[in-house]
Amino acid sequence: MKDTTAVVTGAAGGIGAAVAHALAARGATLALLDRDAERLDATAARLRQAGHRATAYPLDVTSSTEVDTVIDAVETQLGPVERLVNAAGVLRTGTVTAFTDEDWQTTFAVNTTGVFHVSRAVVRKMTPRRRGALVTIASNAATAARMDMAAYAASKAAASMFTKCLGLESAAHGIRCNIVAPGSTDTPMLTSLWADEDAARTASVEGVPHAFRVGIPLARVASPQNVADAVLFLLSDEAAHITMHHLTVDGGAALGA
Incomplete structure (x- = not known):
């Protein structure tokens, strides 16, 4: 990936920032996208201080x-x-009957329509060059039902199928489109759900029977780097014959679903 240009959305923190650092370590020039300008600038500054090219x-x-x-x-x-x-x-979490229109619309606007907007814009550029690779970060909730997460799960399922369809349309142009589906990962998105960190982390690992949620067979919450490693593989030349693939990175929490 040396001397190639990579775009990463959601790069201000969490998995996006981890992916940005992983790509930078491989020599990519980075375009970092996020609506949180202050945190995004901080991510870019850290990468530049380490000698990488990031804007x-x-x-x-x-x-x-x-x-x-x-x-x-x-x-x-x-x-x-x-x-x-x-x-x-x-x-955005909550039961379907209590969920607001705004919560539903915002969830899909970012998680699904945002993927469409950015993927469309980038693939339009890649198509005449007949090369390129993209990865959409989905979730294991896209294939396994979750209590209080209907909008999130549905939006990620939609983004996953969109990415596969885009991969089918783009294959003739040498463009590969894949999905990485994390489970519980140590990011602000996950920790925002925890009222008590130790108890919640234990629940993530051991499961919550009354919420019909199994634990994590590998007995640990993923790090953002675990997810970034999977993304890096699917973007790399080592995955040159892989497209429309859905790679789950959840320690077995979805039992292979």
Whole structure:
């Protein structure tokens, strides 16, 4: 990946930041996208301080106009985009009967429509060059039902199938599209659900029977780096004959679903 340009959404923290650091270590020039401008600038600054090439592009992935403008700028300023990671996401929880219209719409606007906007903009650039690879960060909730997570699970399932369909359409142009589906990962998204960190971490590992949730057979919560390693593989030349694949990284929590 040396001297190639990679776009990472949701790069201000969590899995997105871990992916950015992993790509930088492989020599990629990074375009970092996120709506949290302050944290995004901090991520870019840390990468530059470590000697890597990273530029922050604050934007809202729910705006197709902003996305198209930023991708044009990336190509002009940094070069042709050859890798994309869709890591931007939000989590709104609650029962279906109590869920608000705004929570539902925001969840899909970021987790599904945002993936569409960015993927469309980047694949339009990749197509005439007949090369490129992208990975969408989904969730094991896309294939295993979860209490209080209907909107999140549905949005990730939609993003997963969108990515597979895009992979089918783009295969003739040499573009590969894959999915990485994490389970419980030590990020702010997960820890925001924990009222008591020790008890909640134990529940994640051991399971919650009354919520119909099994534990994690490997007996630990994933690190963002665990997920980034899977992403890096699917973006790499080692995965040159893999497309439309759904790789679950959850320590066995979804029992292979």
